[in-house]
Amino acid sequence: MQSKPGANLGALRDHNAGLVLDLIRRHNGISRADLANFTGLTAQAVSKIVTRLIEAGSVAEWSQPASGQAAPTVGRPTTLLRLVPEARHAVGVHLDRDELRLVLVDLSGRVIAADHRPGLVGSIADLVEPIRRLASTVDPATLAGVGVGCPGPLDHRTGVLHHANRLPGWENAALGPMLTDALDLPVIVDKDTNTAVLAELWTTDLPRQTAMIYVGTGIGAGLVLDGRVYRGGRTNAGEFGHTVMAPGTARPGLLWPPGAALKALCGPARSWRRRRASRCRSPWCSRASRSSTTPRSPGRATCSAWP
Secondary structure: OOOOOOOOHHHHHHHHHHHHHHHHHHHOOEOHHHHHHHHOOOHHHHHHHHHHHHHOOOEEEEEEOOOOOOOOOOOOOEEEEEEOHHHOEEEEEEEOOOEEEEEEEEOOOOEEEEEEEEOOOOOHHHHHHHHHHHHOOOOHHHEEEEEEEEOOOEEOOOOEEOOOOOOOOOOOOOHHHHHHHHHOOOEEEEEHHHHHHHHHHHHOOOOOOEEEEEEOOOEEEEEEEOOEEEOOOOOOOOOOOOOEEOOOOOOOOOOOOOOEEHHHHHOHHHHHHHHHOOOOOOOOOOHHHOOOOOOOOOOOOOOOOOO
């Protein structure tokens, strides 16, 4: 007899609670009946979820007069649900090669405090300290956790960085588990491209199918399919910055050297280096930017336009 797959009821309950909470956040004044209509859940299921959210302090009730009534004392008031933003807080971290940015946000996503530190973070202790400092400004009981966005590739499920070539010294680091142990808080690690598109999805009405091109120290894409962030089987979908452009034999007249990655062609560093190379005679520089058309040795870039 073939066994049937079991249902993860806990995960399903959390998913439905998140769905209801997000609708309350977006509308900030919505009835239980409307929640049932929007979600497709039964009125009983919605009532149970709302009760748990109220008991947790994340949601509160308030009343308004029934539609068409002139005064609050006339007609049965409609009970609406609103978010309690100060009930929960979270710390958001952007870990990049050139800088560290942190924000403290409430349940509505409003930024309460922020911090910025230039340069690459060299150790887990150097990362934990500013997180703790920012988190210490609110009641510890309200802290929901920490979210970290950083360059990939990485494993979103385990929080382990892989070949993080844009984070020297962090290759194969178990960033998520290390932060969880140090902070005693839930920690989610994701690619910066995914965190960026998730923020847009959370705060705006993005189309259900969206590709957002992210340009930072590298280049990549955050993908939304059917209204949800798409990470792929290995949680690294959108990692196209390493795509090799113009492979094959070197040819004078190309605007880039053969074998150059897309991130080297389109990133901010590329634009800056092109300005520095405006008088370069390399055959791999733009002809319009060269002061001379005298060719140099094929395959050798003689300016700082290429790393």
